[in-house]
Amino acid sequence: xxxxxxxxxxxxxxxxxxxxxxxxxxxxxxxxxxxxxxxxxxxxxxxxxxxxxxxxxxxxxxxxxxxxxxxxxxxxxxxxxxxxxxxxxxxxxxxxxxxxxxxxxxxxxxxxxxxxxxxxxxxxxxxxxxxxxxxxxxxxxxxxxxxxxxxxxxxxxxxxxxxxxxxxxxxxxxxxxxxxxxxxxxxxxxxxxxxxxxxxxxxxxxxxxxxxxxxxxxxxxxxxxxxxxxxxxxxxxxxxxxxxxxxxxxxxxxxxxxxxxxxxxxxxxxxxxxxxxxxxxxxxxxxxxxxxxxxxxxxxxxxxxxxxxxxxxxxxx
Amino acid sequence: xxxxxxxxxxxxxxxxxxxxxxxxxxxxxxxxxxxxxxxxxxxxxxxxxxxxxxxxxxxxxxxxxxxxxxxxxxxxxxxxxxxxxxxxxxxxxxxxxxxxxxxxxxxxxxxxxxxxxxxxxxxxxxxxxxxxxxxxxxxxxxxxxxxxxxxxxxxxxxxxxxxxxxxxxxxxxxxxxxxxxxxxxxxxxxxxxxxxxxxxxxxxxxxxxxxxxxxxxxxxxxxxxxxxxxxxxxxxxxxxxxxxxxxxxxxxxxxxxxxxxxxxxxxxxxxxxxxxxxxxxxxxxxxxxxxxxxxxxxxxxx
Numbered sequence: 001x002x003x004x005x006x007x008x009x010x011x012x013x014x015x016x017x018x019x020x021x022x023x024x025x026x027x028x029x030x031x032x033x034x035x036x037x038x039x040x041x042x043x044x045x046x047x048x049x050x051x052x053x054x055x056x057x058x059x060x061x062x063x064x065x066x067x068x069x070x071x072x073x074x075x076x077x078x079x080x081x082x083x084x085x086x087x088x089x090x091x092x093x094x095x096x097x098x099x100x101x102x103x104x105x106x107x108x109x110x111x112x113x114x115x116x117x118x119x120x121x122x123x124x125x126x127x128x129x130x131x132x133x134x135x136x137x138x139x140x141x142x143x144x145x146x147x148x149x150x151x152x153x154x155x156x157x158x159x160x161x162x163x164x165x166x167x168x169x170x171x172x173x174x175x176x177x178x179x180x181x182x183x184x185x186x187x188x189x190x191x192x193x194x195x196x197x198x199x200x201x202x203x204x205x206x207x208x209x210x211x212x213x214x215x216x217x218x219x220x221x222x223x224x225x226x227x228x229x230x231x232x233x234x235x236x237x238x239x240x241x242x243x244x245x246x247x248x249x250x251x252x253x254x255x256x257x258x259x260x261x262x263x264x265x266x267x268x269x270x271x272x273x274x275x276x277x278x279x280x281x282x283x284x285x286x287x288x289x290x291x292x293x294x295x296x297x298x299x300x301x302x303x304x305x306x307x308x309x310x311x312x313x314x315x316x317x
Numbered sequence: 318x319x320x321x322x323x324x325x326x327x328x329x330x331x332x333x334x335x336x337x338x339x340x341x342x343x344x345x346x347x348x349x350x351x352x353x354x355x356x357x358x359x360x361x362x363x364x365x366x367x368x369x370x371x372x373x374x375x376x377x378x379x380x381x382x383x384x385x386x387x388x389x390x391x392x393x394x395x396x397x398x399x400x401x402x403x404x405x406x407x408x409x410x411x412x413x414x415x416x417x418x419x420x421x422x423x424x425x426x427x428x429x430x431x432x433x434x435x436x437x438x439x440x441x442x443x444x445x446x447x448x449x450x451x452x453x454x455x456x457x458x459x460x461x462x463x464x465x466x467x468x469x470x471x472x473x474x475x476x477x478x479x480x481x482x483x484x485x486x487x488x489x490x491x492x493x494x495x496x497x498x499x500x501x502x503x504x505x506x507x508x509x510x511x512x513x514x515x516x517x518x519x520x521x522x523x524x525x526x527x528x529x530x531x532x533x534x535x536x537x538x539x540x541x542x543x544x545x546x547x548x549x550x551x552x553x554x555x556x557x558x559x560x561x562x563x564x565x566x567x568x569x570x571x572x573x574x575x576x577x578x579x580x581x582x583x584x585x586x587x588x589x590x591x592x593x594x595x596x597x598x599x600x601x602x603x604x605x606x607x608x609x610x611x612x613x614x615x616x617x618x619x
Contacts, residue, residue, distance in 0.1 A: 014457070015460055015461060015464055016464075018457075018458075018460070018461030018464070019461060019464045019465075021461075022461055022462070022465075023473075026473055026474060026477045027477055029477060029478070030476075030477040030478065030479065137602070137605055137606065137609070138602065140549075140605065141549055141553075141598065141601045141602040141604075141605045142598050142601075142602075143553045143556060143557065143594055143597045143598055143601065145557060145560055145576070145594075146576060146591070146593075146594025146595070146597060146598060147594075149576065149580065149583065149590070149591060149594060150591050150594070152583065153583055153587040153588070153590070153591060157583055157584055157587045158587065251466055252466045252467070252468070254466070255465065255466030255468060255469035256466045256467065256468030256469055258468065258469070258472055258561065259468065259557050259560065259561065262560070262561060263580075273472060273473075273476065274561065276476070277472075277476035277563070278562070285473075285476060285477070289465075289469065289473045292465075292466070292469055293464050293465050293469065296464060296465065296466055296469075297464045300464075
């Protein structure tokens, strides 16, 4: 077990390095001058050269990578070219906002998915199973940015009961635990929850169905255990797989909320990416992608370790 | 040796019939039979054909010009005379643009999967069959790509390369190569250790022959099913990139882009604005159901 955890933690190092290489390569394969965002096209040549030196764009790529990596390791992601502020500061505002959305979406999706999947697994082949399975496949097939738009049309345009954009009153960018902020959270969270809901329903259904077919369940019944006690055994056996799927979904929502954030103009990492792309703000783009990918790597690590902790069969493999 | 009781004529006939049935019903006949019995899959296949054909032959079906704007008809209601599904923010006929939009949306959604199927399949086959260091090298590179949530990776690559149909296809292909490689590698590794592959090797067959005759025929089915299950995500992502302004550029009709440009008009004519997304939804849903149907018909477990 400990051996497995150590190996798994060490494996983060090469993956993390690979991620930095990929992020660096991505941004540097983008066409056009990285300075075009700050320098007006009619700027004098000396000024362009000076800025190029100041940003370090005049050195060969491997050296640029090494200096960049060195700075990243001490937590310096550079200065946003278009906004003139530290990338780290921008992220400090945006990441918690995205996290609230992603966590809300995962929790709602997990709750609904566990209930639907559990029911479907227990009553396989019955109408309620078919209903739950249909809801699940709809959930994974719906383009969530469109669902967000439809929810806005229903609840904001037609019924006028919920706000359509933003995170709070007056373009708030900092989360507060009050009713007004909660009202802004409702539609984006529902929108983000459909994909995890569908996937978790499918996972739980398949896992429960598989467990019910195993002999130990019959043995438990034969021993004379109450239905409730048998259920506890089934939950314990289904938990590792389900938690793993849920953990990964949280990661997907953290990194993939850009579409939904665009629909709801939510001030998170998605809008940061959006403006970084369209203002060709390379340090901001690089920093945001790197931080989101690193979150995902660490989340994967956490899920794997958690899974091996609650399921002894895992680490023995 | 004990003698079995003699079979009566009925039993013999049953056995003969079973043998004939086994001989005549090959694998693909069985699969086709299962699909024919599966109503959901048949309906989905029909709907999908309808969507594909209406996109392919949109210039024959559609009554209007998809690019012709008419400022007087801006955001016409659904059912307005001459505009059965209303008009968009430039007064262009929605029905026509939805039909034409299928061309780019389907092309941008399906082609990344086809390319990734070829590249990822080849990489996975090589990694799984050769094993050892080559396997390590290929799979570790894939692990790095796996460190990115798929939407983030697609947006990051498209954002770096800039808007455009070609760039969107490149970025989606890169998103789907790692999962296809991983599935192919694990299936190939399983098949490689089967007894009859060992036997083929022992009897002197060359690696290429083994791959072509034994491995490929066992690996292709599961990987194909897996790839079809990715088409729905790919269509959603491709339109999503256009929705963000990273895929198709105006005035091309494409569902994601139409959704984006109509977004500003939801307070004027909300339900016209929602139409392109409904097309993405139905297409992705039918692909998903069809892939599920194929999977159970071909009896593939992943």
